[in-house]
Amino acid sequence: MALIVDKHRPRSLDALTYHDELSDRLRSLAQSGDFPHLLFYGPSGAGKKTRIVATLKELYGPGVEKIKIDARVFQTSSNRKLEFNIVASVYHLEITPSDVGNYDRVVIQDLLKEVAQTQQVDQSARQRFKVVVINEADHLTRDAQAALRRTMEKYSPNLRLILVGESTAGIISPIRSRCLLVRVARPTVGEVKGVLRGSCEREGWGVREGLLERVAKESGRNLRKALLILEAVYAQNEKVTDTTPIPPPDWEGLIEQIAQEIMAEHTPARILQVRSKLYDLLTHCIPPTTILKTLTFKLMPLIDDALKPEVIKWSAFYEHRIKTGTKVIFHLEAFVAKFMRILEMYLMSMDM
Amino acid sequence: MASFFDLKARKAAAANGVASKDNEKKDAENTRIQPWVEKYRPKTLSDVTAQDHTITVLQRTLQASNLPHMLFYGPPGTGKTSTILALAKELYGPELMKSRVLELNASDERGISIVREKVKDFARMQLTNVSSPAYKARYPCPPFKIIILDEADSMTQDAQSALRRTMETYSKITRFCLICNYVTRIIDPLASRCSKFRFKSLDQGNAKRRLEEIAEKERVGLEDGAVEGLIQCAEGDLRKAITYLQSAARLVGAVQPAGVDKGDGEDEMDVDKKAVSVKIVQDIAGVIPDETIQRLVKAMRPTTLGGNYTGIAKEVEDMVADGWSAGQVVNQLYQAVVYDETIEDAQKNKILMVFSEIDKRLVDGADEHLSILDLALRISGILGGR
Numbered sequence: 001m002a003l004i005v006d007k008h009r010p011r012s013l014d015a016l017t018y019h020d021e022l023s024d025r026l027r028s029l030a031q032s033g034d035f036p037h038l039l040f041y042g043p044s045g046a047g048k049k050t051r052i053v054a055t056l057k058e059l060y061g062p063g064v065e066k067i068k069i070d071a072r073v074f075q076t077s078s079n080r081k082l083e084f085n086i087v088a089s090v091y092h093l094e095i096t097p098s099d100v101g102n103y104d105r106v107v108i109q110d111l112l113k114e115v116a117q118t119q120q121v122d123q124s125a126r127q128r129f130k131v132v133v134i135n136e137a138d139h140l141t142r143d144a145q146a147a148l149r150r151t152m153e154k155y156s157p158n159l160r161l162i163l164v165g166e167s168t169a170g171i172i173s174p175i176r177s178r179c180l181l182v183r184v185a186r187p188t189v190g191e192v193k194g195v196l197r198g199s200c201e202r203e204g205w206g207v208r209e210g211l212l213e214r215v216a217k218e219s220g221r222n223l224r225k226a227l228l229i230l231e232a233v234y235a236q237n238e239k240v241t242d243t244t245p246i247p248p249p250d251w252e253g254l255i256e257q258i259a260q261e262i263m264a265e266h267t268p269a270r271i272l273q274v275r276s277k278l279y280d281l282l283t284h285c286i287p288p289t290t291i292l293k294t295l296t297f298k299l300m301p302l303i304d305d306a307l308k309p310e311v312i313k314w315s316a317f318y319e320h321r322i323k324t325g326t327k328v329i330f331h332l333e334a335f336v337a338k339f340m341r342i343l344e345m346y347l348m349s350m351d352m
Numbered sequence: 353m354a355s356f357f358d359l360k361a362r363k364a365a366a367a368n369g370v371a372s373k374d375n376e377k378k379d380a381e382n383t384r385i386q387p388w389v390e391k392y393r394p395k396t397l398s399d400v401t402a403q404d405h406t407i408t409v410l411q412r413t414l415q416a417s418n419l420p421h422m423l424f425y426g427p428p429g430t431g432k433t434s435t436i437l438a439l440a441k442e443l444y445g446p447e448l449m450k451s452r453v454l455e456l457n458a459s460d461e462r463g464i465s466i467v468r469e470k471v472k473d474f475a476r477m478q479l480t481n482v483s484s485p486a487y488k489a490r491y492p493c494p495p496f497k498i499i500i501l502d503e504a505d506s507m508t509q510d511a512q513s514a515l516r517r518t519m520e521t522y523s524k525i526t527r528f529c530l531i532c533n534y535v536t537r538i539i540d541p542l543a544s545r546c547s548k549f550r551f552k553s554l555d556q557g558n559a560k561r562r563l564e565e566i567a568e569k570e571r572v573g574l575e576d577g578a579v580e581g582l583i584q585c586a587e588g589d590l591r592k593a594i595t596y597l598q599s600a601a602r603l604v605g606a607v608q609p610a611g612v613d614k615g616d617g618e619d620e621m622d623v624d625k626k627a628v629s630v631k632i633v634q635d636i637a638g639v640i641p642d643e644t645i646q647r648l649v650k651a652m653r654p655t656t657l658g659g660n661y662t663g664i665a666k667e668v669e670d671m672v673a674d675g676w677s678a679g680q681v682v683n684q685l686y687q688a689v690v691y692d693e694t695i696e697d698a699q700k701n702k703i704l705m706v707f708s709e710i711d712k713r714l715v716d717g718a719d720e721h722l723s724i725l726d727l728a729l730r731i732s733g734i735l736g737g738r
Binding site for chain 2: 025028029032034036041042043046077138139142143146149150153156166167168169170173174176177178179180181183184185186220221289292293296300305308309312313315316317319320323324
């Protein structure tokens with residue numbers, strides 16, 4: 001049984017429930033026959049991918065839904081072999097170049113050129129170009145992005161790119177200037193509620209306004225998260241009422257616990273305890289950025305207003321270190337230690 | 353007469369005729385779905401906008417049929433690639449272009465091995481002769497080849513140093529043209545072998561004229577101030593401006609859909625095409641509405657000491673959820689703060705330090721939410737005099 005996130009995913013532009021203006025725009029672009037390169041950006045759970053799939057369907061018809069997975073092997077200049085998975089239909093390709101890390105340039109150069117230099121074979125196809133969807137475009141290396149630049153112009157009759165990323169900050173400006181930027185914002189709380197209500201009705205679950213409201217708030221406007229929470233609530237409880245508690249994910253509970261512990265005691269022994277919990281989180285594949293962020297925002301309500309800017313400052317500082325450094329546990333622990341120190345200093349000055 | 357009876361030849365000729373017609377049709381279609389940036393790429397040197405100094409120098413070299421090695425540098429969208437392509441076209445004409453010009457850019461493999469093999473082989477090649485005197489009369493066809501290394505700043509240091517000797521050895525029959533955004537990334541020995549041309553970013557007047565010209569040719573209606581809006585969003589990058597213009601035109605539906613026959617003349621009568629307005633342009637460019645920024649700035653203003661965390665946190669959270677890119681937030685916040693008369697200069701200095709740090713972090717890929725929150729809180733702290 002599929003999760004309702006996938007089961008109720010809108011398949012066409014008409015079925016999308018929010019950002020109507022954006023849907024209209026995408027439709028007119030798809031129908032005009034003059035389709036630009038697109039750059040979709042927006043936070044996770046806003047519906048970027050859904051919109052792309054719907055746009056592709058508008059472009060090519062239902063044929064794009066028949067997808068297959070190809071495993072391709074690329075060879076780098078130093079004769080290393082790279083395995084790379086491509087999700088493809090007759091009309092489009094979908095790649096995640098950041099899978100191959102630093103070698104993404106090789107993939108981009110080889111693959112895109114190959115696609116760009118072959119013409120559409122299917123005479124009955126609606127468009128003469130193929131679409132390549134590049135996921136996590138903001139994580140492409142500089143080299144790979146530089147490789148894209150001229151390709152985008154030179155091969156534009158045969159090739160259109162759709163770049164997807166969480167932000168445009170990681171994308172160099174020459175690429176940005178060649179794309180039409182499409183911002184997909186998260187739905188508002190009301191819109192999330194609307195979607196949840198629709199899902200409930202389709203599943204034959206009773207609609208509980210109070211619960212939906214709370215789920216929508218809890219998810220922080222992240223639609224995917226909201227749907228998952230909703231399904232979890234219904235799966236765990238026989239009878240669902242307005243006041244049914246929303247179970248937090250395990251890892252959030254653990255981070256909450258860490259936050260409490262840090263607040264309670266500021267000693268090296270405590271850091272040692274916290275450390276094992278942090279390791280626990282990391283081994284369960286929770287991204288370090290998420291850990292640090294969640295921890296910070298869990299700590300926020302517990303501390304005095306005057307301390308908040310200071311804590312955020314260090315949180316941002318160590319988050320940056322995590323991104324540029326190699327071993328994440330150092331920086332997480334450093335943040336914990338720093339926080340303890342800040343709090344201790346503050347309490348000392350209060351006592352004086 | 354003989355050929356009249358030759359059925360085969362006639363058939364072939366007929367087929368040729370049909371094929372060429374087909375080709376023409378396809379070509380016409382091609383130009384229509386081309387991005388405007390390619391469509392309106394300057395065809396001759398004199399078409400290049402707003403780089404008067406460079407163009408005069410190049411035109412003089414064109415007459416003299418002699419060319420130094422060249423290094424073009426300047427911000428994106430100022431016409432560097434267009435200039436050299438136009439120059440090559442004027443020098444060689446369409447026929448010789450293929451054999452005399454080698455264009456390599458970052459999308460081609462350009463490691464040290466390529467410089468050693470492909471570039472060197474091409475540089476070493478002897479010149480082919482000009483086919484007909486008539487052709488020669490039309491184009492100067494000087495006795496050298498051109499190698500264009502586009503986006504040369506993304507070449508590795510090693511690859512650049514491998515070029516050094518190559519450039520000198522074959523300078524009799526080959527000229528190099530390096531194109532880059534940052535001249536500092538070109539190693540000194542290479543830079544000193546070239547005559548440098550700086551492409552400055554386009555001024556308002558020229559950019560405006562060009563955009564209006566394109567809009568007129570494409571029959572796109574422009575509202576008052578839309579062109580200014582475009583130029584402002586594009587920050588002197590003409591390519592960006594043209595791309596935005598094209599996107600905006602698509603949105604207002606000024607471009608006919610592919611299926612519609614163009615020759616009807618009915619479409620031209622259609623008067624309720626909307627015009628491109630400033631708002632649409634800003635929408636496309638991803639510019640954050642002023643009120644959003646103002647709300648954040650207001651939240652940052654010191655009220656009672658240290659009491660504004662909640663307000664700032666909420667604004668930042670909303671901004672992140674709305675998907676505004678952090679880079680854009682930093683940019684516009686910077687504009688808002690720097691031009692704010694009520695902030696003292698000493699405070700501005702401190703704030704700018706914060707900006708530079710956050711910008712670096714964002715480029716390194718740090719989390720946007722935390723970075724922006726940190727930025728806002730620290731500015732607020734500085735404004736509060738702490």
